[in-house]
Amino acid sequence: MEELLAEVVNVLVVVVEACGAAVIIVGAVWAFARFVWVGVRHRTTAAFVPVRLTLGRFLALGLEFQLASDVLRTAVAPSWEELGQLAAVAAIRTALNYFLSKEIAEERRQIADEQDQVDVTSHDRHGGTV
């Protein structure tokens, strides 16, 4: 019974990890294509920020899957060495997920502020001519 549970958990871990890997790979490919596009077409620093934001979202989603697989793995972690590595990886992923969420919120706020400034400036310009 215990062996069957371990087998099922191992299969689940692989499936969940594969989902996380797929999300990260798709995000990285998409971001690379966008970075090249933005670099060739727009050629401004600000144009890179939304792409980084979206890549951050992809990475955060991939991390959620990886954390889920970490939780599953705790069901079957036989040695202290493996448990230590699992704890270190889970700590890195949790910290990264936390910082990524904060960065995404901060950069979204920054983009909204910049948009507001642009709106106010264009409004002032139009107001001045009328």
Added chain:
Amino acid sequence: MSVLAEVTRVAALGAGAAALVAGALALAVTRRPLPALAVLLDMLLAAGLLRLLGEPDWPAILTAATLVALRRLLSAALRSGVRARTAAAVQEKSAL
């Protein structure tokens, strides 16, 4: 080695190479090192996360931890730079 481990190993290598290309492109386009470094680190982070899949060894774990710390440090530096520039622009505007 399992299929998943092989796929993620190749994908991590590809993401690392893509990080170098994207970082170099960002540096060439913007001519500012910090945004280019941010692009490089973001893509390298994707590669690091792919390397953490499966059963990573301690060097892979340490590399990922260093990348996360570097990325955090750099984004703080970038944000403080943006804030300083915004404050300077506001001061300049109010002086006019």
